[in-house]
Amino acid sequence: MLSPASTEVVRATLPVIGAAIGEITPIFYRRMFAAHPELERDLFNRGNQAQGDQQRALAGAIAAYATLLVAEDGPDPRAVLARIAHKHASLGIREDQYPIVHEHLFAAIVEVLGEAVTPEIASAWDEVYWHMAESLIAIEKELYAEAGVTPDTVFQRLVVRRRVQESPDTVSFVLAAEDGSPLPAAHPGQYVSVAVRLPDGARQIRQYSLTRAPQASEWGISVKAIPGHREDDAIAPAGEVSNFLHGNVFEGDEMEVSAPFGELTLPEHEVPLVLISAGIGITPMIGFLRHLVHAESDRAVLVLHADRSLANHAHRAETAELVEALPGATQLRWYEDLGTREADEVLRAGRIDLDGVELPAEAEIYLCGPVPFMASVRATLRRRGVAEDRIHYEVFGPDAGLASA
Known part of the structure; x- marks a missing residue:
């Protein structure tokens, strides 16, 4: 954890740093890519950079981590780093790249806040950064070891x-x-x-x-x-x-x-599952269903999918076959355009609507699809009383916009 002195400084300056972090991160990326153009060319997602998604996600991650770090009775802040660490491992991030981020991030902080960044404040936030970086490095080392690879392999x-x-x-x-x-x-x-x-x-x-x-x-x-x-x-x-x-x-x-990475995996215990997806978000659900068929599972599985139309629904026939092969599985599908078909017990018109769907008690619920879709479904689940720790999701891209939904 942070030293007592740094904890007090971070707690006192968090509103100011948090308010400015959205201005700091674009400057950070600009400075880092100017010094290391190979990182933008060969490692970072240029599309996310162009839209500003990566900047917003980094800003949110730093502010959220610092908030947890100084909370008196909050969860272990390292517990929120698994998603980032898995992503880093899948990219082959190396330990020696963290000092590069540190150099340009703190130069950006000073550029934005100027003389307000006293040596005391700089030292406290330096401690925050290295606490986060060293936690990530430790997790990533474990992930590389488990996968039997190094960042270079x-x-x-x-x-x-x-x-x-x-x-x-x-x-x-x-x-x-x-x-x-x-x-x-x-x-x-x-x-x-x-x-x-x-x-x-x-x-x-x-x-x-x-x-x-x-x-x-x-x-x-x-x-x-x-x-x-x-x-x-x-x-x-x-x-x-x-x-x-x-x-x-x-x-x-x-x-x-x-090598394969990602912390969104099925629990080993035989609790009911609810798999909710939209569009290409069906892909991790296909992986889940294939595994359950391979294991000859009889656990209760409710598969809910939304798409623009039957023609746009990738893996539509394969999903139906996998559900059919599982004795405890059922499926509901929503389409914005049903074509000439009429709605029935399985096919539904419009966007996904969970209000009329009976969810298995104590089910583990998995979401994948566009972030607005997942944010809406997650809000509905929480309104229906589903515990936060039973809602799991996958985001391919910066997690801004969902983590705080």
Whole structure:
């Protein structure tokens, strides 16, 4: 924990630092990328940087961690770092990169707050940063050891065995080692990072859920193409990596893929499950369902999915087959456009509505989909009395906007 003196300083200055952190983080990234352009080109998500998502997420993470660190009776702040640590491990983040962040983050703090950053304040917040950094480094070391890799050996080259068009904008890839040797063990619900070298020379990395975890010699991922689009009165950039994979990767081609990471995994005890997804958020749920079928599970499983239309629903037939193979599973689906079909007990028109859905008592509930979707569903679940520790979610991208929902 922080020293008593630093705790008091951080507690007193948290409102000021917290209010300015949104201004500090863009300056931090600008300074760091100017000094280390290779980080922006080959490690950080350029799309998130362009939209400001990464800056907002970092600001929220620092403020939230500092708040927990000085809380008198709050949870262990290190408990909130698992999601970040898994993401870092999937990228191959190294211990020697943390001092780079420190240098440019504190230079940005001084640039924004100027003379208000006294030596006492600087020392206290320095302690906050290294408490967070050293906690992350320790967790990441454990993750690398568990996966049997180092930051330099996180990625391996796999071959695309099959490519399947799952919907108009989604393709799935079945991946395997060139020699057919077993792939590293993966827990259902985990993801891998895929690194691609783009035409401009940048090496960009994105995460994709494993849909075929139980098979020791094959992995499956699904990738949705993302065109540029308007979002909240701004133009969201097209998906660099997803669109590259769609247009350029086919059977026999190679992909650079990380070891599996991700803390969103199924509990071993036989509690009921509720799997709630929208759009491409179906992919970790496919991984869960495949695992349950492989284990011949009879646990109660309620699968709820929302999509634009039946045609846009990736893995629609596969999901139905997996649910059918599980004696305790049922499925409900919502579509904004039902076409010529009429709503029935399984098919429902419009956006997902949980108010008329009976949820199993004491179920563990998993969410995956666009952040606004998950925030809305999470709010509904909390209104219905579902305990916070029974709601789990996966976000592929900065977690800003959901963690505080």
